[in-house]
Amino acid sequence: MSGYRLPTGGRVDRAKSVSFSFDGQSYTGLAGDNLASALVANGVTLFGRSFKYHRPRGILGMGSEEPNALVTVDRGPGRTTPNLRAPSVPLHSGLVASSQNRFPSLKFDLGAVNDKLGAFFPAGFYNKTFMWPRSAWEKLYEPAIRQMAGLGDSPTSRDPDHYASTYAHCEVLVVGAGPAGIEAALAAAQSGDRVILVDEQEEIGGGALADPAQWAWLTDARAQLLALSNVQLLERTTAIAHLHQNFVVAVQRLTDHVAPAQAQGAREKLWRIRAARVVLAQGAIERPLVFDGNDVPGVMLASAGRSLALRFGVAPGHAVAVMATHDSGWHDALALAKAGVHIVAIIDVRDDVSSDLLDAAGAAGIAVHLNHAVIGVGGRHAVKSVTIAAAGSSAARTLSCDCLLMAGGWTPTVHLWSHAKGSLRWDADWAAYLPDSIDDNVIAVGGGAGAWNYGSGVAVSNLPSPKPVHQQKAFVDFQNDVKARDIRLAVQEGFRSIEHIKRYTTNGMATDQGKTSNINGLQIASEVLSKPVTAVGLTTFRPPYTPQTFGALMGHHKDALFQPLRRTVIDDWAVANGAVFENVAQWRRARYFPQGSETMDQAVARECLAVRERVGMFDASTLGKIEVVGPDAAEFLNRMYTNPWKSLEPGRCRYGLLLREDGFIVDDGVSARLAPDRFHLTTTTGGAARVLGMMEDYLQTEWSDLDVWLTSTTEQYAVIAVQGPLARAVIAPLVAGIDLSHEAFPHMAVREGTICGVPTRLFRVSFTGELGFEVNVAAEHGLAVWQAIHEAGQAHGIVPYGTETMHVLRAEKGYIIVGQDTDGTLTPDDAGLGWAVGKKKPDFVGKRSLARPDIVGAGRKQLVGLLTKDPQVVLEEGAQIVADPAQPVPMTMLGHVTSSYHSATLGRSIALAMLVDGRAKLGETIYVPMPGGTIAAEVTGMVFLDPKGSRLDA
């Protein structure tokens, strides 16, 4: 057993014991512990199983660099969080945590057989082995790998927590509250600047937390910071991204450190901070050493051992050996010895360690082995011994111990510096990349800038060993199970760039982003390639610095706040009348109004027949509307739309077709000329903003000489479509000032007058093929006018109808819906709308493209109608069309079904489709292969009902 609580020392509160559970077993820790320190205090060394080989693993580090000890914390239903690093999980009473990636139990794990087969899992294993056969991959390999490998499980139920977010601005943002960050914050605060200091730990102090000599200073500094009104101290807050112009994103953990029953308010808060100046004081991370057995539980970073003993009052082991290539390991060993931890020996690859350190070790009674290295570790679930040998010698000796600390030097934390596109320079003394230059107002200070004195050391890629590297289980990336031999193999197989080596071996690609592995991997690649490290390159750090919850990133943007829901003024009425809704371009629209136990098909059939036989009413308020005003309004529209507009008389409407410059349809709608200098445009519901933006673009940047003003009026008008042979009779009693007769008010005309006593722009238009009106009134009158029309219509059998019925009615007439029947690659001619193109116009947006060779050539897809041979079969929208269903797979696809419905009026199914050379195939039979069998259909024109349009003139 390794680990125990020391009788004194640490920042834990020995008067407050805290009970918690790990893998179902109860333990007791102390207030101030984290999960890792509390478990080590209880003698637990085994924290998890590794990703690929399922090797037993303990903790490596005591900070956010920890790659091994990933746990799941269960805070109740929907509140499990996987892949948390045990040293970053604060202990609280009742904490429930469990290990991951083991089956059936942590001690006895079936997946560990992978470790015995390790020789068969080399670098690039996934790429190599599972390439063939494909069917085996889908049925065998992938499910097996998913079961055996991987990290924790995602929760499957809804997350009941809520998450907050905020913006903040300051003159100085300091990231990291170790001594350097605290000093920087205090100094900046003197000038009166607004200062924000963020730190990811439970308490500020960084490295000082494991140095009791600094505690008095720390207490005083924290009090100073809290007393300054211009300093905002954000503890438990991780700066995860440093983006352009000093925009830093941070996540503050608000409740995870207390028991769920005591948690109040948001769980986490996302901070978006814009700072004039950023001070990065992220410190440095100690580097593991690479040798056979360096992942046995109980082998950890010297800094972790120091933190356990001096910050948490927990000995990392009863008998601790220290393997150092750097002075800092000696300092740690001496500090641990002073704290009462038995140090078995200090082993150092160097033979020229300073006499001060040698004297201090001698005074502490610590055995020293210079010019030696650890060549093996005894024990599988816990360290039992280490074997050491002098360089170049095979004479080994074994030291009995239950913990081995590694002191491989330090890697400055330059993640955020790199996010902000700061450049790095290789520093040979540090054997690490240090911040160099950066465009934004950012400075790096402290250990993260290489400005910290940890003493000196040597960089070693692999510790010297008589054993060949390929026989060693010497890990570089602990979380992704990448060994030194994997990196060597990748280089042997021809990989040269560190970016490729990284992806082939997956070194540094786990959730820890290689915080402990990148530089070791780089050193090994450099050595094997016989190239300096700087010639091998460096992989890029990307946000986030540590993994975060989706909740924190989403903030309030979920459920009703996920995106805006737009409702028309008639929405309440639709709700009260039992409408079933669908969302269209953020608008909630009534889809149909079922009566009693009607299905959708039954309701739609009833609504369709009512419109064809009597009259229906439809809330068309979501139509995009743009008021186009100015002396050049007609000229402007003439240039934008395919149709001629200058000849349109006031009081008349026109169907407008809008293209992009590439000649493809982007929008359509019926628009009215109200006066020589005023048009009321309509667009598709989804296209309103896009069309306005496109028109503004041309008006501002191409034709700024035109005197035209565009105003969105979509939400200013409620629009009520009254459609059917009795439409005129329904509205006649309500309308004043407009002669509704066919002669005075023909199809495609507009009149202004009143309805129900309020002003209206009354359009005589039809998207159903029936006599129809669209009543535009100011939005505030929309509901009252709707109710009045509904009331007046009762005597005529009026029914409200929804979008589904609207779709069927328009399809019966072959009216297209842009975006459903078009896909951004259809020209007017492709869509059968060649008649809407002004042939005499010299120019309009997209005209030149209509003469491109690939637009005028044969073989284009054209919109046509389809009638299935079996009239009761309704084709599936999106289904593919072929000429010969007997051809071998993959078949030649000729197009697809764009709209398809059962038409109650026609007593059969109808469909629209895009079909190669469709209009040349009228009368031919095409086939739609479906899983249940092939469906035959005849190619027809697009108009299924009243092709002469006589119903419009009723």
Added chain:
Amino acid sequence: MLLIHCPYCAEARPEVEFAYGGQAHIARPLDPSALSDADWEQYLYIRNNPRGRHHERWRHAHGCGRFFNAVRDTVTDKFEVTYPAGEAAR
């Protein structure tokens, strides 16, 4: 998130207020019908992809609504200058 200086509002505002509008200073031909297919293709589709200074259009979509031009460095993402539409390239 970038801060973008709108030359009309005369303020640096967050990127979310703006919409990107593609390469700048590509005038629509006055008489498209006079262009050959190759010249029309050039106007329609062919765009620069420089490493470094890039002239591009932006619109202060959720602000004043106006289009302007900018020079942005595609390596650093930094805006060198923004200026009103219609002015000569900087």
